[in-house]
Amino acid sequence: MYTPLPARLRPETLDDMLGQKHLLGSGKPLRNIIESGNIPNMIFYGCAGIGKTTLAQIIAKQTDKTLYKLNATTANTDNIKEVIQQIGALGNDKGIILYLDEMQYFTKKQQQILLEFIENGSITLIASTSENPYFYIYGAIISRCTVFEFRPLEKSDLEIAVQRGFAAMEEQNITLTVEEGVVSHIASTCGGDVRKALNTVEVLCSRKAGQKAVNVTLEAAKEVSKKSSMRYDRDGDSHYDILSALQKSIRGSDPDGAVHYLARLVLAEDLPSICRRLLVIAAEDIGLAYPQAISVVKSCVDAALQLGFPEARIPLAEATLLLATAPKSNSAICAVDEAMERIKSAGAGDIPSHLKDSHYGGAEKLDHGTGYKYPHAYPSHYVKQQYLPDHLKGDRYYAYGENKTEQAAKKYWDLIKGEEK
Numbered sequence: 001m002y003t004p005l006p007a008r009l010r011p012e013t014l015d016d017m018l019g020q021k022h023l024l025g026s027g028k029p030l031r032n033i034i035e036s037g038n039i040p041n042m043i044f045y046g047c048a049g050i051g052k053t054t055l056a057q058i059i060a061k062q063t064d065k066t067l068y069k070l071n072a073t074t075a076n077t078d079n080i081k082e083v084i085q086q087i088g089a090l091g092n093d094k095g096i097i098l099y100l101d102e103m104q105y106f107t108k109k110q111q112q113i114l115l116e117f118i119e120n121g122s123i124t125l126i127a128s129t130s131e132n133p134y135f136y137i138y139g140a141i142i143s144r145c146t147v148f149e150f151r152p153l154e155k156s157d158l159e160i161a162v163q164r165g166f167a168a169m170e171e172q173n174i175t176l177t178v179e180e181g182v183v184s185h186i187a188s189t190c191g192g193d194v195r196k197a198l199n200t201v202e203v204l205c206s207r208k209a210g211q212k213a214v215n216v217t218l219e220a221a222k223e224v225s226k227k228s229s230m231r232y233d234r235d236g237d238s239h240y241d242i243l244s245a246l247q248k249s250i251r252g253s254d255p256d257g258a259v260h261y262l263a264r265l266v267l268a269e270d271l272p273s274i275c276r277r278l279l280v281i282a283a284e285d286i287g288l289a290y291p292q293a294i295s296v297v298k299s300c301v302d303a304a305l306q307l308g309f310p311e312a313r314i315p316l317a318e319a320t321l322l323l324a325t326a327p328k329s330n331s332a333i334c335a336v337d338e339a340m341e342r343i344k345s346a347g348a349g350d351i352p353s354h355l356k357d358s359h360y361g362g363a364e365k366l367d368h369g370t371g372y373k374y375p376h377a378y379p380s381h382y383v384k385q386q387y388l389p390d391h392l393k394g395d396r397y398y399a400y401g402e403n404k405t406e407q408a409a410k411k412y413w414d415l416i417k418g419e420e421k
Contacts, residue, residue: 005202006195009164010054018161019153030148037063041118044128046150049193052128056099065095072105080113087122096123103127104136111138118144152192159187161194165201175213182221189225200224243277251285255324262320266313275301278319289329289403329401338397349389380416
């Protein structure tokens with residue numbers, strides 16, 4: 001029976017595991033838990049191919065517990081009940097570990113079935129998810145579990161895995177010649193996914209029937225690993241993480257970081273998300289420090305949408321670099337958020353009568369519009385009057401930003417309003 005290379009090379013001990021040093025290094029929390037033998041309910045959170053399933057198997061083996069594995073994409077309520085029925089059965093006297101892969105696909109009801117049994121210790125739950133558990137897993141399950149975040153493997157760890165892969169393939173009566181740079185290239189372009197790296201090795205070592213020698217070239221490695229270095233799922237965490245990193249790089253005025261994350265999104269060809277986020281950034285982070293930025297970005301976005309990829313990357317890069325190097329102000333978003341919070345806490349209140357609409361018959365009888373002062377009828381087109389509801393009178397939401405544009409506006413209005421009699 002054919003066994004894929006990643007399965008053949010699956011580590012069997014903690015010391016064989018690659019990566020996750022922040023969890024499994026000497027003295028680190030998860031390693032201490034495993035070595036103690038007292039295994040709590042846990043959730044392993046992280047992308048595919050970085051050791052979550054492997055570690056669950058190692059834990060079961062090391063603690064001598066019976067391991068049951070279910071995948072939430074195919075399992076149903078009956079499968080869960082079958083595991084529950086094994087509690088106390090012959091051979092399970094040292095306990096049961098239920099490894100539930102991709103738990104985010106279970107419904108709330110399916111997750112609730114497990115509550116009683118993981119709380120009383122009849123079953124030790126190790127769940128894995130590639131999505132943020134705090135968004136996708138039922139709160140009652142989260143509260144009974146310890147969440148550990150797994151990270152993509154570093155290049156140095158992946159190079160070890162790739163070398164192991166080529167060594168294992170040579171054991172299959174193949175004479176391999178691996179060009180210089182192949183190992184490094186695979187390790188760099190598999191997105192931190194050891195399974196993907198080993199699958200690449202296996203593909204590169206494929207041969208015709210009867211062929212005994214294989215020359216693995218760098219060119220072939222590049223062809224096989226095209227676009228594999230980036231994790232991207234438009235409905236998943238990686239989507240929002242990249243967009244977040246793009247915005248934070250622009251906000252931090254780092255043009256190199258900004259264009260890096262733009263490049264990731266361009267390679268994923270996610271044009272709508274790029275356009276929307278750039279427009280948000282122009283308003284949220286550049287704001288009144290350079291009010292024309294949103295007009296320029298809108299023009300770039302329109303051009304990108306009309307051009308489509310690959311040419312769309314050019315106006316998108318222009319917009320990204322403009323925003324990254326522009327002066328910054330968040331005074332607009334701070335002002336509107338402050339006003340919204342005040343309304344939530346204190347209520348909206350009645351609009352002052354003199355500000356209400358008076359363009360209809362009977363408005364005067366309701367005292368609507370009475371006493372309104374028309375600013376254009378006054379010097380400098382300004383006159384002091386109350387605009388906020390009575391109970392919010394005196395509130396201040398907008399604070400001028402410390403930038404040239406807003407400070408010029410402040411200076412102007414300080415002068416005008418200072419002339420009030």
